Amino acid sequence: MKLIPQLALIIVLALSPWGCAVNPVTGKSELSLISENQELAIGREQYVPTQQIQGGQYSVDPELTRYVNTVGQRLAAVSDRALPYEFVVLNNSIPNAWALPGGKIAITRGLLLELNNEAELAAVVAHEIVHAAARHGAQTINRNILMQGVLLAATLSTSDSEYSNYIMGAATLGTRLVTQKYGRSAELEADYYGMQYMARAGYNPRAAVALQKTFVRLSEDRKTNWLEGLFASHPPSEERVNRNLRTVAELTIDGEYAEDRFQRNLAYLRSKQPAYKSFEDARKNIANNEYQLAHASLDQAIRLEPKEAQFYALNGDLYRAQKKYLEAQQQYNKAMQRDAGWYQIYLGRGLNYVRQNRYNLAKADLEKSNSLVPTAIAMNELGKIALDSGRRSQAKEYFQAASTAKGEVGQEATLAFMKLDIAENPGRYVASQLFLNEDNGVQIQLTNRSPFNLGEVTIVLVRDRGGSSIQIIRSLAPSRRILLNTGVKVSAAQELSEYSVFIKSVAVL
Numbered sequence: 001m002k003l004i005p006q007l008a009l010i011i012v013l014a015l016s017p018w019g020c021a022v023n024p025v026t027g028k029s030e031l032s033l034i035s036e037n038q039e040l041a042i043g044r045e046q047y048v049p050t051q052q053i054q055g056g057q058y059s060v061d062p063e064l065t066r067y068v069n070t071v072g073q074r075l076a077a078v079s080d081r082a083l084p085y086e087f088v089v090l091n092n093s094i095p096n097a098w099a100l101p102g103g104k105i106a107i108t109r110g111l112l113l114e115l116n117n118e119a120e121l122a123a124v125v126a127h128e129i130v131h132a133a134a135r136h137g138a139q140t141i142n143r144n145i146l147m148q149g150v151l152l153a154a155t156l157s158t159s160d161s162e163y164s165n166y167i168m169g170a171a172t173l174g175t176r177l178v179t180q181k182y183g184r185s186a187e188l189e190a191d192y193y194g195m196q197y198m199a200r201a202g203y204n205p206r207a208a209v210a211l212q213k214t215f216v217r218l219s220e221d222r223k224t225n226w227l228e229g230l231f232a233s234h235p236p237s238e239e240r241v242n243r244n245l246r247t248v249a250e251l252t253i254d255g256e257y258a259e260d261r262f263q264r265n266l267a268y269l270r271s272k273q274p275a276y277k278s279f280e281d282a283r284k285n286i287a288n289n290e291y292q293l294a295h296a297s298l299d300q301a302i303r304l305e306p307k308e309a310q311f312y313a314l315n316g317d318l319y320r321a322q323k324k325y326l327e328a329q330q331q332y333n334k335a336m337q338r339d340a341g342w343y344q345i346y347l348g349r350g351l352n353y354v355r356q357n358r359y360n361l362a363k364a365d366l367e368k369s370n371s372l373v374p375t376a377i378a379m380n381e382l383g384k385i386a387l388d389s390g391r392r393s394q395a396k397e398y399f400q401a402a403s404t405a406k407g408e409v410g411q412e413a414t415l416a417f418m419k420l421d422i423a424e425n426p427g428r429y430v431a432s433q434l435f436l437n438e439d440n441g442v443q444i445q446l447t448n449r450s451p452f453n454l455g456e457v458t459i460v461l462v463r464d465r466g467g468s469s470i471q472i473i474r475s476l477a478p479s480r481r482i483l484l485n486t487g488v489k490v491s492a493a494q495e496l497s498e499y500s501v502f503i504k505s506v507a508v509l
């Protein structure tokens with residue numbers, strides 16, 4: 001399982017020695033609890049799960065990603081810090097952009113559609129480059145370690161799927177990082193140096209002012225989904241507008257806006273907007289349990305954009321919810337043909353295979369889903385499949401991992417884990433203690449701490465100098481405590497210390 005190195009990393013972070021480092025962008029000396037290697041490791045390990053949790057990559061139009069990457073690399077080349085920069089477009093309608101430590105940057109298709117020219121795109125991307133180059137994410141981690149030793153928990157509001165509550169802890173580190181608010185000074189720094197990079201790379205930095213003005217206006221409308229996206233981590237303000245105006249005065253403003261080139265590259269995505277609108281309608285329909293409307297909305301979305309895997313995947317989920325497993329199967333397969341890179345398609349199809357009792361296929365899909373983003377749902381199902389084919393210890397590991405989840409899945413996995421564990425470690429679940437009664441008779445007190453009705457509880461009373469006796473209890477209800485007479489008598493109270501008791505085996509009824 002991939003969880004261990006990520007957990008180890010968090011622990012290493014918490015134990016790192018205090019240090020000082022010169023900020024590569026500002027040149028200022030600052031406290032640093034995490035090394036550059038740790039920064040790079042966080043970016044490397046968290047980039048994929050963080051993308052996956054927010055819809056995965058937008059793969060219908062790979063030219064668009066290439067374009068965004070070209071703009072990004074043009075800015076990265078003039079930045080103050082060489083990092084393994086990467087830029088991707090996320091398949092998500094909520095306007096947002098983020099940077100993980102180590103230069104791993106993403107922008108949603110939702111935000112791209114709100115921009116007017118390439119210089120505005122450059123403003124967004126350069127701002128994120130500064131967050132990575134100036135170690136703002138690392139500072140967020142510093143702050144959290146100083147405050148409480150761990151990262152603040154944040155809800156995964158950027159992923160509104162039924163799976164989001166079941167994503168395993170370590171895979172959410174990146175999401176927690178990119179949904180936390182940067183400090184005011186980090187935002188001003190990212191604006192200031194971002195505009196420097198724009199000018200250096202030949203973009204007109206005035207675009208950053210125009211964009212910030214748009215953001216301020218949008219942030220005044222409290223209903224927009226910007227608030228759960230970009231504005232949650234990068235709050236806009238009049239102060240930022242004014243500072244940007246001052247920064248522009250220091251810079252050359254003969255750089256390009258490249259509006260035509262931008263619009264050309266955005267043309268395809270823009271033409272498909274009605275399809276994504278229908279898709280969002282379908283999600284609302286599903287949330288309201290209006291399945292027929294949801295099918296109609298999805299049919300419309302697919303008619304307008306037959307290349308989008310997410311549409312088929314949601315259709316698959318919809319059929320599965322109605323127990324129409326064959327129809328669901330077809331939809332998942334169509335989704336997979338179009339994009340074999342998003343965990344939710346594997347998870348949905350894997351769960352659908354489980355319903356059809358096709359366990360080998362289910363296992364392959366669920367494992368693949370876990371390799372992209374580990375979820376308690378997949379762990380729990382993999383546990384059941386392992387148990388079904390007699391791999392008890394593997395089943396136990398899966399159930400134990402899934403047992404950390406909240407809600408039904410966590411409860412189910414906890415029970416399944418205990419059921420396997422109690423057979424191997426009955427003493428963990430049935431407490432036993434020796435007492436003497438008034439006649440110096442040895443008694444055993446048994447307490448069933450498990451949630452199960454137990455039968456065939458085999459108890460062994462051992463005497464140090466040799467000899468033992470066995471007693472069997474036919475049934476012991478959950479939480480039940482009983483006192484057994486062993487028939488053994490001692491001549492003095494201290495003689496009891498020569499005896500010990502253990503639970504040899506139990507059966508779950």
Ligand SMILES: [Zn+2]
Pocket residue numbers: 127131182186187190233234
């Ligand atoms: Zn920012």
